Amino acid sequence: MAEHTIAIIGGTGDLGFGLALRWARAGVPVIVGSRDPQKAIQAAQRLEQTLKLHASGESLQVSISGTENAQAAAEASVVVVAVPISAQADILKSIRGSLKGAVVVDTTVPLAAALGGKPTRMLRLWQGSAAGQARELLPSTTPLVAAFHNVSAGVLQDLTAMPDCDVLVCGDDDAAKQAVFPLIKLIPGPRPIDVGPLEMSSIVEGITALLISINRRHRIHHSGIRITGLDSQS
Amino acid sequence: MAEHTIAIIGGTGDLGFGLALRWARAGVPVIVGSRDPQKAIQAAQRLEQTLKLHASGESLQVSISGTENAQAAAEASVVVVAVPISAQADILKSIRGSLKGAVVVDTTVPLAAALGGKPTRMLRLWQGSAAGQARELLPSTTPLVAAFHNVSAGVLQDLTAMPDCDVLVCGDDDAAKQAVFPLIKLIPGPRPIDVGPLEMSSIVEGITALLISINRRHRIHHSGIRITGLDSQS
Numbered sequence: 001m002a003e004h005t006i007a008i009i010g011g012t013g014d015l016g017f018g019l020a021l022r023w024a025r026a027g028v029p030v031i032v033g034s035r036d037p038q039k040a041i042q043a044a045q046r047l048e049q050t051l052k053l054h055a056s057g058e059s060l061q062v063s064i065s066g067t068e069n070a071q072a073a074a075e076a077s078v079v080v081v082a083v084p085i086s087a088q089a090d091i092l093k094s095i096r097g098s099l100k101g102a103v104v105v106d107t108t109v110p111l112a113a114a115l116g117g118k119p120t121r122m123l124r125l126w127q128g129s130a131a132g133q134a135r136e137l138l139p140s141t142t143p144l145v146a147a148f149h150n151v152s153a154g155v156l157q158d159l160t161a162m163p164d165c166d167v168l169v170c171g172d173d174d175a176a177k178q179a180v181f182p183l184i185k186l187i188p189g190p191r192p193i194d195v196g197p198l199e200m201s202s203i204v205e206g207i208t209a210l211l212i213s214i215n216r217r218h219r220i221h222h223s224g225i226r227i228t229g230l231d232s233q234s
Numbered sequence: 235m236a237e238h239t240i241a242i243i244g245g246t247g248d249l250g251f252g253l254a255l256r257w258a259r260a261g262v263p264v265i266v267g268s269r270d271p272q273k274a275i276q277a278a279q280r281l282e283q284t285l286k287l288h289a290s291g292e293s294l295q296v297s298i299s300g301t302e303n304a305q306a307a308a309e310a311s312v313v314v315v316a317v318p319i320s321a322q323a324d325i326l327k328s329i330r331g332s333l334k335g336a337v338v339v340d341t342t343v344p345l346a347a348a349l350g351g352k353p354t355r356m357l358r359l360w361q362g363s364a365a366g367q368a369r370e371l372l373p374s375t376t377p378l379v380a381a382f383h384n385v386s387a388g389v390l391q392d393l394t395a396m397p398d399c400d401v402l403v404c405g406d407d408d409a410a411k412q413a414v415f416p417l418i419k420l421i422p423g424p425r426p427i428d429v430g431p432l433e434m435s436s437i438v439e440g441i442t443a444l445l446i447s448i449n450r451r452h453r454i455h456h457s458g459i460r461i462t463g464l465d466s467q468s
Contacts, residue, residue: 124358193448194451195448196447196448197447200447203437203440203441206436206437207441213430214427214464216430217430218428218464220465221463223461223463224462226459226461227457227458228459229386229399229455229456
């Protein structure tokens with residue numbers, strides 16, 4: 001997949017770090033973005049160390065760097081935004097001028113916890129979803145998909161574990177989806193599943209709150225969802 | 235499970251008929267409810283014929299009857315409400331005076347199609363969900379759970395098929411959930427999964443719209459969802 005360079009905006013957070021780890025391991029050049037370039041560089045170093053620990057003797061060929069968010073976005077062909085809802089708008093504004101035709105993958109989940117509420121409840125955004133908010137804040141020409149909302153960040157960060165879930169992909173731009181699907185397939189476990197237009201993210205984002213509720217109720221940590229009835233499709 | 239008699243309010247509709255079929259087959263006494271008692275009786279006869287067709291020689295011991303909704307509710311210990319959102323409020327009002335301590339299972343999904351909108355979009359109810367609306371319309375002492383939103387009615391109606399999905403159960407009353415779980419287990423395929431309080435139905439109901447979107451996108455008919463990470467729990 002060397003045709004893509006992936007920037008992870010918010011790559012120092014749990015989900016961003018987990019995704020960076022998986023893609024770097026699969027050989028994709030990864031740029032960790034953070035508001036603080038020092039933190040981004042440290043996260044990149046931590047990624048490399050984690051991968052070396054797990055490579056155990058095998059030769060390790062990875063390309064990982066860290067830099068400030070807008071710079072990271074400028075250098076990538078796929079820009080994954082993995083930031084809390086409280087930071088989403090500001091960060092999208094800070095990177096939108098730097099995008100060079102990249103596909104943006106929004107992963108934001110508007111949990112009520114952002115306002116001090118319960119993590120099992122959702123905020124209702126005027127645009128219907130965090131993805132809808134991203135659509136509004138990005139240039140209309142920026143290809144946008146929403147995905148990865150329901151994948152356990154903890155499992156992604158644990159290279160000995162395999163995510164037992166699917167990645168539901170929402171978007172209005174089929175070419176953008178097609179660009180992202182092979183990247184999802186590089187992560188062992190999840191199937192990428194096209195669930196329809198971007199507005200479906202309203203429901204997909206909510207599933208994260210549902211999984212948090214299931215985790216609490218069953219005293220587990222990594223519930224997930226799988227779609228049935230698709231046969232071998234992706 | 236002869237300790238329960240199940241009334242299916244809206245038992246002439248697809249989901250209601252499918253559930254009635256599965257429970258009657260498992261030996262549970264079933265009362266089909268409809269606004270029109272004649273239609274209820276016809277549906278009960280159709281259920282019996284369908285079961286006879288599939289019994290093929292085995293002796294068939296079923297108890298199926300049909301009557302008007304309020305009468306059906308009065309005779310049952312579990313009352314499953316399987317009606318369109320456009321009928322939910324009126325029908326709950328029509329049966330609430332007849333309930334005799336029964337557990338009510340609401341299955342309503344507020345699809346925008348009820349107002350001529352898309353079946354992949356949801357209506358926002360003031361109470362947060364169709365289950366929340368049911369909670370408000372029923373006596374506060376009525377035990378209420380929300381479930382079965384995401385099960386394919388078509389698969390339930392086809393006795394040669396097995397639903398490949400879980401049944402997500404929402405509710406604030408643990409005893410009511412415990413009463414419903416064994417009934418769900420009588421249907422081959424789905425696991426009953428406690429997903430937390432009744433308010434989670436807001437998200438569970440939305441998953442139906444998501445599955446409809448997936449069905450359209452992939453030209454399939456019976457997508458479903460399974461929860462992972464639970465081990466063998468129910």
